[in-house]
Amino acid sequence: DTEVTQTPKHLVMGMTNKKSLKCEQHMGHRAMYWYKQKAKKPPELMFVYSYEKLSINESVPSRFSPECPNSSLLNLHLHALQPEDSALYLCASSQERKGPRETQYFGPGTRLLVL
């Protein structure tokens, strides 16, 4: 099973709302990632978790708050977002053993629209 699942598939929220994106994998991967992909652009890394600990934060604004409650789950909590935060949010996971040589497996993404 090489599947990463993400919920919801689509999300519309106002600038004062609080919402969460969820990501799940059952491949035993110990590294999990959040990427942001604007329309017609490549994905850009936001956060990396390694063994449930945040290891990389690519200077993401605090209105995005990641959480890794266990080795299979990754959440992204959203609060007071701006319209320019509208994008496709991709989750990925990988093994840890070979670091940068490992394949990252991507979920289908959550398409977020901030009004």
Next chain:
Amino acid sequence: AQSVTQLDSQVPVFEEAPVELRCNYSSSVSVYLFWYVQYPNQGLQLLLKYLSGSTLVKGINGFEAEFNKSQTSFHLRKPSVHISDTAEYFCAVSKNYGGSQGNLIFGKGTKLSVKP
């Protein structure tokens, strides 16, 4: 610093024709290169990767790529494309943070459009 450049933003091609999608990289250290495909409204799927060894790498769906160190290139090829190959293709290099994680740095993507 590591980066990748995809030279073509769009490549139109007729069905059953060969195609090459170009990717050049820059890196001062050992390089790990990947090609991912993104179908409309979907996530990314790995096509193939180069880690070391043979410079000709074969992937899924009939794609292959050749790692050329002297030209710092990792071009993707398919001898005969199908309508279903219409998608966005991303070349990526894996950046080593010095720990046990890697991070993918993507090129800007090439949109392959296969016409009947």
